[in-house]
Amino acid sequence: xxxxxxxxxxxxxxxxxxxxxxxxxxxxxxxxxxxxxxxxxxxxxxxxxxxxxxxxxxxxxxxxxxxxxxxxxxxxxxx
Numbered sequence: 001x002x003x004x005x006x007x008x009x010x011x012x013x014x015x016x017x018x019x020x021x022x023x024x025x026x027x028x029x030x031x032x033x034x035x036x037x038x039x040x041x042x043x044x045x046x047x048x049x050x051x052x053x054x055x056x057x058x059x060x061x062x063x064x065x066x067x068x069x070x071x072x073x074x075x076x077x078x079x
Contacts, residue, residue, distance in 0.1 A: 002069040003050060005039040005061060012039055012059070020057040024049065 005012075018030040021043055028043040043050060047068050054061035 001043060001045070001047075002072065003041040003043070003047065004033075004036075004067050004069060005041060005054070005059075006037070006065045006067070007039055008037045010060070014039065016057050017041070017054065017059055020053040020059075021045065021050065024053060 005017075012032065014030060014032055017039055018028070021028045021030055021041060025043045025045055028041065028045070030039060030041050032038075033040055041050065045053070047063075047066060051061045051063070051066055054066070
């Protein structure tokens, strides 16, 4: 699943965010979109699991800030 965490007005610590996400999903991808001031997260975690992990690390991740993106199927797997 893909998520966008709105970090407008903050300086997110990507190392912290990546660390808590990858603790449960070692294959997760985390990066910063400097144009939108948001953190992009690709993970197998559910929104609830992700929100819990981020809150535990002190990262604000209220439902209004953490948005799950619709599935972006490229069709490459044939599924």
